[in-house]
Amino acid sequence: MVWLTIFVLSIFVGVEVISKVSSTLHTPLMSGANAIHGVILIGAIIVTGTADTTGQLIVGLAAVVLATVNMVGGFVVTDRMLQMFSGRKKQGPPE
Amino acid sequence: MISIWAQLAYLLAAVCFIVALKGLSSPKSARNGNLLGAAGALLATIVVFFAQDLDHLPLILGAIALGTVLGVVGAQRVQMTQMPQLVALFNGVGGGAAALVALLELIPLVDADQAGLDVPTFHLVATAFTVLVGSVSFAGSLVTFAKLQELITTRPVIFPGLPVLFGGSFLAALVLGVFLVVNPALWLGVVLCLVGLALGLMLVLPVGGADVPIVISLLNAFTGLSVAAGGYVLGNTLLLVAGTLVGASGTFLTLLMAAAMGRSVGNILFGALKGGSTLGGGEISDRPVKSAGPEDVAILLAYAQRVIIVPGYGLAVAQAQHGLRELVDVLTERGIRVDYAIHPVAGRMPGHMNVLLAEAQVPYEQLKEMDEINGDFKNTDVALVVGANDVVNPAAKTTPGAPIYGMPILNAGEAHQVVFMKRSMRPGFAGIENELLFDPKTTLLFGDARESMTKLLSAVKAL
Numbered sequence: 001m002v003w004l005t006i007f008v009l010s011i012f013v014g015v016e017v018i019s020k021v022s023s024t025l026h027t028p029l030m031s032g033a034n035a036i037h038g039v040i041l042i043g044a045i046i047v048t049g050t051a052d053t054t055g056q057l058i059v060g061l062a063a064v065v066l067a068t069v070n071m072v073g074g075f076v077v078t079d080r081m082l083q084m085f086s087g088r089k090k091q092g093p094p095e
Numbered sequence: 096m097i098s099i100w101a102q103l104a105y106l107l108a109a110v111c112f113i114v115a116l117k118g119l120s121s122p123k124s125a126r127n128g129n130l131l132g133a134a135g136a137l138l139a140t141i142v143v144f145f146a147q148d149l150d151h152l153p154l155i156l157g158a159i160a161l162g163t164v165l166g167v168v169g170a171q172r173v174q175m176t177q178m179p180q181l182v183a184l185f186n187g188v189g190g191g192a193a194a195l196v197a198l199l200e201l202i203p204l205v206d207a208d209q210a211g212l213d214v215p216t217f218h219l220v221a222t223a224f225t226v227l228v229g230s231v232s233f234a235g236s237l238v239t240f241a242k243l244q245e246l247i248t249t250r251p252v253i254f255p256g257l258p259v260l261f262g263g264s265f266l267a268a269l270v271l272g273v274f275l276v277v278n279p280a281l282w283l284g285v286v287l288c289l290v291g292l293a294l295g296l297m298l299v300l301p302v303g304g305a306d307v308p309i310v311i312s313l314l315n316a317f318t319g320l321s322v323a324a325g326g327y328v329l330g331n332t333l334l335l336v337a338g339t340l341v342g343a344s345g346t347f348l349t350l351l352m353a354a355a356m357g358r359s360v361g362n363i364l365f366g367a368l369k370g371g372s373t374l375g376g377g378e379i380s381d382r383p384v385k386s387a388g389p390e391d392v393a394i395l396l397a398y399a400q401r402v403i404i405v406p407g408y409g410l411a412v413a414q415a416q417h418g419l420r421e422l423v424d425v426l427t428e429r430g431i432r433v434d435y436a437i438h439p440v441a442g443r444m445p446g447h448m449n450v451l452l453a454e455a456q457v458p459y460e461q462l463k464e465m466d467e468i469n470g471d472f473k474n475t476d477v478a479l480v481v482g483a484n485d486v487v488n489p490a491a492k493t494t495p496g497a498p499i500y501g502m503p504i505l506n507a508g509e510a511h512q513v514v515f516m517k518r519s520m521r522p523g524f525a526g527i528e529n530e531l532l533f534d535p536k537t538t539l540l541f542g543d544a545r546e547s548m549t550k551l552l553s554a555v556k557a558l
Binding site: 013063 | 185319329
């Protein structure tokens with residue numbers, strides 16, 4: 001029951017926090033949300049760290065690599081996008 | 096069991112994610128929001144090593160290092176025009192990871208079942224869900240990547256029997272899922288994973304190129320939900336909260352994007368299967384239009400006082416945005432007031448055009464949102480439409496029943512003169528004719544946007 005409560009409340013929070021997003025930011029927002037679900041890395045680390053057979057270990061390590069690419073790449077590419085917006089607001093681009 | 100302080104750290108990470116999403120929805124706080132999200136993710140990754148007894152640590156750390164290098168190199172190297180497909184790719188690997196994690200979670204559940212222990216039914220349901228949805232997201236995202244990268248055609252791919260095959264596979268997935276819950280076995284999970292991959296392919300192949308961004312957003316939400324279900328099985332609240340957040344906000348964002356394009360999500364996914372509008376009529380009209388060379392258009396532009404540029408998908412595809420910015424610079428030097436009118440869904444993703452033009456060093460002040468600039472068209476000498484079509488199609492206002500009817504458009508037709516830079520007379524992605532093309536005040540400049548832009552630029556400079 002606790003899990004269901006957390007689930008339902010999270011749905012409302014998820015919709016609420018982005019309900020006023022401007023269309024300019026749809027792409028970075030999608031990319032940022034994409035990076036956040038990279039936390040499956042935590043799950044991948046747990047199942048790999050408790051793997052009993054070599055087969056399980058290999059599958060787990062593959063999951064760790066994929067999840068890390070998702071998480072790290074997602075945050076870096078979002079930052080690159082947003083950098084372009086913020087650079088423009090000040091006096092010209094930094095470079 | 097997970098210690099209290101580890102749970103507190105997970106809670107802190109979850110709060111970081113919520114504040115990050117909140118920050119990402121406003122331009123001022125977006126960058127800090129993203130960094131905060133990254134900090135939360137880093138915290139959670141460090142905590143997991145202390146929270147639980149784990150073997151194989153060197154290998155895990157090595158795998159993380161490898162993933163980090165791949166992710167950073169990919170994210171740093173990508174061209175901004177190719178960024179949508181990179182997001183699709185990152186989303187896909189996340190979904191793949193979730194499916195693999197769920198398959199590994201299934202093993203202890205199967206063992207417990209065979210040992211005669213009571214396995215919670217809902218754990219098995221959630222595991223089956225994660226395997227299926229994670230693999231749908233993985234395969235679907237790879238197809239969107241291939242479409243955006245133009246490794247395969249951006250036109251909808253349909254073959255006879257696809258709807259039947261899709262429906263059959265969907266039913267098979269449900270039946271497999273029920274079997275898995277009733278009688279847990281690893282092979283059922285593996286088959287479910289394969290069916291999920293096939294479903295992902297069949298879900299995205301029929302979607303037309305212009306609608307692919309919405310599908311990316313939807314698959315993003317799918318991955319989020321599969322991460323949430325995976326977190327439930329592992330008993331990890333952080334995964335549950337983070338996955339649900341992304342699932343909910345991703346679904347909502349998908350609906351927002353679809354609304355901005357005047358489409359329904361169902362129509363985007365299944366329109367082509369029904370032979371609906373995503374196919375695009377593709378009929379090339381032979382009605383007379385007024386076309387001109389770069390020199391004529393150069394004169395129109397150079398002797399105007401007010402010009403509004405309407406950039407679109409075609410500009411991004413031809414990578415003509417740098418040439419466009421140079422043209423605008425030259426016109427501005429001549430004392431002409433030039434602005435860019437940005438439709439909410441211009442580019443390959445909503446907001447993508449802003450990113451592309453920002454990269455081409457277009458000053459932020461020149462980018463005007465639709466509501467801000469729509470009233471200015473009637474005082475404008477020339478509206479220059481580059482690689483856009485549907486976003487200025489008056490059918491959205493005048494033709495009930497048109498696929499884009501009801502979509503807000505830019506009133507380019509109110510300008511004194513309209514110039515379209517187009518590759519051909521092919522209709523836009525909505526597949527309907529644009530009356531504005533046949534208007535007496537409209538001039539067409541045919542050709543690849545990038546080449547035309549170069550010619551136009553030198554013609555203006557020569558004046």
